[in-house]
Amino acid sequence: MQVERLPVLSDNYIFLLYDPTYNIAAVVDPAEAAPVLHRLRELNAELVTIFNTHHHSDHVGGNRQLLQHFPQATVYGGAEDQDRIPGQQIFLSEGDRVKFSDRPGEVFFVPGHTRAHIAYYFPAQTPNEPGELFCGDTLFAGGCGRLFEGTPQQMVSSLTKLRSLPDNTRVWCAHEYTLKNLKFALTVDDNNADLKHRFEQVKVARSQDIATVPSTIGLEKLTNPFMRWDDVALQSKVKSQDPVQTFARLRGMKDQF
Structure with missing residues (x-):
């Protein structure tokens, strides 16, 4: 399974999954149809699956047009997003299984950003390759x-599920927010050497218009404050020893940043 990143709108990413053996493709969160159709024509590939993580228009906006071109494609989304995702046919819950070509995937129910948000995780098939996590807007770089x-509470529970994945899991999040996220992270975790190093790398990458997605679970555990609610230094920063309250206070500070 090859993963391609298609930048759209101001800062969204659509992810195209491609199997060159069978010349079929799936798409994750198609905000727009045109770039997906363009790439499918270049590959001469058939779209067989649309994986949606949640109902927001910048994740499902291309569904109907894609179905006009590929009416046989199956549209997946969360069970609790019923009637909110255009063309949805499959309604997924925690622990359900999905498949693209011969690659099996797992479904996580990860509410917080929305009440019905899900994520798709395709475990590694060999020891030397990473798993692939498509997490929509739950976890960002x-x-x-x-x-x-x-x-x-829901978001901490959701992120706990993602935090438990192998460190080399690639995190395909749906927006290029990394630079601003790290600028905020430095305001609450300024003694974190890994964070400082990452920030400098991201500054250079973005100055050259290089994407910062995918990240990895291991990198997020080291540098993302929203994966570190149980870190003593961060708890001290927000004056709480309670993990959920620590997360909530960090999220509130980020909302005002």
């Missing part, structure tokens, strides 16, 4: 999604 429909 250096950050996490705003809590539009969920609670801090």
